[in-house]
Every structure is written in structure tokens, then in C-alpha cells.
Amino acid sequence: MTADGGATGNDFDFLIGTWDVANRRRLDFLDAAGAWEEFPAVARASRHFDGAANIDEVEFPTKGWSGLTLRLYAPERREWSLYWADSRTGALFPPVVGRFTGGRGEFFGDDMHEGKEVRVRYVWSGISADSARWEQAFSVDGEAGWVSNWVMEFTRP
Template sequence: MNDFDFLTGTWDVVNRARADFLDPDSPWEEFPGITRGSRHFDGQANLDEIEFPTKGFTGLTLRLYDPEREEWSLYWSSTRTGRLFPPVVGRWTDGVGEFHGDDEYQGTPIRARYRWSGVTADAAHWEQAFSTDDGATWVTNWTMAFSRR
């Protein structure tokens, strides 16, 4: 249940996002971020806020661990929408956290996947991918390279 303890503290983040989250040929854009993470409920909850200084918005992720199901639910919100998006749910296996959920992107129903990997004391990798065919194919559309400040 302490899977996200590594995020506690301040991180510099290199973001890469596609211009169109559903187009695998869409160009990538790179931009900075600063994340501040905190641990709660003895490790059963984690909260981080990320600033995107060149984009003019901030985001927030709340992660909650369900000990009965042994899985995490991750909830995202940002100042762009002011709403809590549906959660992605999953667990960590062999050092990789994978989380899935249903949502929509610009009116298109999608399956979302978040994947955490490469976690060390001073680095981590996160990526987001969307599927419009219930997970048969995925378009990775946002990656984050974390380095501890």
C-alpha cells in the first residue's frame, strides 16, 4: 500500500504530449512541470499537484489504495476543467504500476491507461495512452520524466 511513497517531495518533470491524443502520427510537444507530492493515511493515499508554468494551468492527482481489493484508484483534475475525471484503477507488479479506466476524449469514448515505471529514489517515468477499440491498440499520448529536485 506504500507504492506511491516515492512521489513525496518536489520533482522537476519533462512532459511530452501529442497535439492530438488520438492520432499516433500527431507531433510531440515538450514542456516543463513541477510536482509536489504528499503521503497520507499511512501510505494508503497520495496526492500531488503539478504546475505547468508554460501552459498556464495546474493539475492534481489523488491516489487511494483499497486494501480489500489490493488496488489503487487514481483520480485526475485540473484547473482547465475544474472537474474530477473518472478513475483509472490497477496495481503494481514487478516494479510497474498499470491502471485502466473508461473515459472520453473530445466526445470519443476511450479506454485510458496510466503506466508508472523506472522508479528510483531520484527518477520515475509515467505515460498515458488511450484506446478507442477497448484496448486492442493504444496511442501513447503523454509521457513524464520525473527527476527529484
């Protein structure tokens, strides 16, 4: 992070290495009152382009699939673009874009979920050497309301 609190090409260096991940995910991503499921994962992240790129793979052993995130930093915009793919679909999802400010990263994008247009928000927070939190939320009403639908709590093994 820069002295003024802006994004840098090293914002995701905290993620490098191996993590145990406790997942909590809604069974229906758009139902704010819906039930949650919990399951474990292991994440492994690597640094590229002198910190301006980051890749992690998350294995969900009880689910039988894996996910991958590619993060790319654009220095001219001082923004990150985060791209998600998983082994279930083999598709690269549209990016969420944003930056870190004051130790919290917020990233927004547009996508489709079960035939509905959704606004997507990722938030990275609680970052330390041994822990971090990622949360995904969807909005179907132009960001007036959000449904938090997936939380990952990262801890070092």
C-alpha cells in the first residue's frame, strides 16, 4: 500500500503460500435468509510479475472440485482485476475490479447467476501474517442491498 493508502502492485503479497480455508456458503446465493453450508479447503498462492500478478488455487476436497483466481494489477489505474475460474465449469468469470484502502480490499463487477444479472462484491479484510477473510456478496437491486453468500476464513497451517 502506498503512503496515501492507495493500491500497489504488492497488495496481495500477504496471500503467498499455503492456507487452510474454512468456507461458509449459502445454498442459494440470492436468498438472504437461506441456509448455509460449511466445508474445508486448502489454498496455495504464488506471486508473479514482481507482485503485480497473483494466482491461487483452492482445492475443496469434500466438494470434488477446485477454483483458481488470477489477480492482475494495472498501475496506471492503481486497480486490481480479479478473475475466478473453477473446475466445474472450465470458464473464466467476468472480473471484479477494485483496490485496497486502509487494509481493506473492495472489488466490484457484473455477472450472471442462474439467469439473473448480479452485481458482485468481493471484500478482503482482517489481513495479518496468519489470517485473512474473503467475502462475496451479490446485489440484484443496483447495490441498494447485498446478500452475503460466501465467506472464506484463511489461516496458516
